[in-house]
Amino acid sequence: MLGLNQDFPLLLSSVLEHGALNYGAVAVVSHGHDEAVRSSYAEVAARARRLGSALAATGLGPDGFVGSLAWNTHRHLELFYGVTGIGAVLHTANPRLPPAQIAYTINFTGYRTLFIDLDTLALAESLLPSLETVEQFVIMAPRALMPATALPGVLCYEDLIDAGDPGFAWPVVDERAAALLCFTSGTTGVPKGALYSHRGTVLSALSTGGGNGWGLSADDAILAVPGFFHCNGWAIPFFGPMYGAKLVLPGRRADTEWLHALIVTEGVTAGPGVPTIWLGVLEHCRQTGQRLGRLNRLYSGGTAPPIAMMEAYLRDYGVRTIHGWGMTETTSGSTMSFAPSCLGDDEAIAAMRTQGKPLFGNEIRIVDERGAPVPRDGKTPGLLQVRGAWVSGGYFRRPDVAFQTADGWMETGDIAAIDPDNTLHLLDRAKDMVKSGGEWISSQALEEAALRHPGVMEAAVVAIPHPKWQERPFLVVVAQAGVVLTVEEMRLHLAGLVPKWWLPDAIAFVEELPHGPTGKLAKNVLRDWVKEGRVGV
C-alpha cells in the first residue's frame, strides 16, 4: 500500500523559490570584477526566472547542456538556477584546471554556449582554438563593462536577462533528471564527470546543511570561498535559499586581507574552504591583532586540516572547525565531524580531527582487498566505500570506468579506519600510503605530525623505493618564513610523535610544494619532482 503523501518533486527550482518567498529580503552580496552588487533572494529568483525563460526560448531544455567558466558572483548563482530550472544541465568548468583539461571537459561534454565573466575572459580567449563545439560566449558582466574581444558570438548576460520573463513558471521536471555536471580535478588521471541529479543535490544540501553538518539557519552569513565549479561550491548556492542564510560571494579574489575584511564587514558566521585559506586568515589576525567579528565556525574539507590551526581558531577566537570528508563523486560532504558544545577544548579538538560520521542519506564501510568487511574497531585500516542518495553510481559517458561494487557501494580509493560508533578516520589515499615491509604508513598522519612543529608551514610525504622494505617515507618540508630547520631537529620532533619504523628515511626542505587546482597538495607532481631529482632524497 502506498502512503498518501503528495508526490512533491525535489527540484532546485523549488529551493530557489523557497528562498525567494520566505527569505526574499536576505542579502546576496557579490563582488565581481570592478563591481560590487547587493542583491537579495527575491531579486536572484526574478532574474533566474528571466534567464530560464530566455534560455528556454532558444530551445534549451531537458538533456541540453550549457557551460560556465566563472568565479563566485550573483550572476553565476542565478545561472545555477536559470539553467537547471528549465531541466537543462550546467557544466561548471573549473578555471583552476590546466587549460588543456578545461578544454577537454568542455569538448567532452559538447555544447554551444559558454558563460564566462570578466575574470575568465582572457582564459576563454586562450582556450578558443581548442574549443570544438562552443559558438557563443555569454559574458556575465554589466553592459557598461562589456569588453572588446575577439571571441565569436558574444552576448551580454544582461541582454538575456532583459529578454526574459520575470513571471516565468518553472516546468516540473523529473527529480532524478541531471542538473549539474562537475569534473574531478584530474589528480588521478583524465578528469571524469560526476553528473548530479536534482534529487541528489537537494537531499545532499538538506542533510549536509542540517544540525550535525553545517548547522545552518537564517542567522548565518556564509562566505563562499570554495569555487562554485568545485563540487557545486560545496552546496553553498543551495544552502543560501534553503536555509535563508546570507551569501557573501567574493568573486575571484581570495587574498587574506580581502577575505578578512568581508568577514568583519558582512558579519560572516560560517567560513568554508580548504585549510590553506584559513591558515592565511589566522596569520593575518595574529599579525594585525584583528578579530573575526561574528565568525563562529569553519568548514574544512578536501584534505585533513592541521590540528594547530583548529586549536588556534578555537582557543584564540572561539571558532569551531567542522571537518568533513567527501569527493567530487559524492556531490559534496559525505561525513562531518561534530563537536557538541558541552565538550571541553581538548575533547572538541579530538572530535574535529576525525572525519566524523556519515550524514543521514549516505553510509560508509571498510573492506579488505578481497572485499571482506574489516572490523569497525577504530584501528584496522581498510578500503573505504560509500553509498547513498547523492553518491555517484558511474561517470558521465564513461561506462568503461567502473567504481561500484556488485552490491552497490562506491569504491573511493581512500584508506580509513572506522570506530565502533561509526566515526571515520581517513588515513590516506590508497596510492599515497607508504607500504613498508607489507605494513602501511599513512602519509597524512606523518604530515600531520610534521606540521605540529611550529617552524613547519607545509609538509608532504611520498614513498621512495627501498630494496628491503619495498617503500619508505620521504618527508618534504616548507619552513615558516625566516625559520631554518635541520634534518636532525625534524627527526627528533617526529620521534616523539610517531612509531619508530615510520620515521622518514629522508627529509628535504623546499621553498614551495606543488598544489592542484583546488589548493590541495599535488603529490603526483611531487613524485615526479623526486623521480626527476628536483627534490633530493
Ligand code: ADP
Ligand atoms: P580530486 O580527487 O580530484 O583531488 P576531490 O575533491 O574529489 O578531487 O578529492 C577527494 C579526495 O580528497 C578524497 O578521496 C580524499 O582522498 C581527499 N579528502 C577529502 N576530504 C578529506 C578530509 N577531510 N581529510 C583527508 N582527505 C580528504
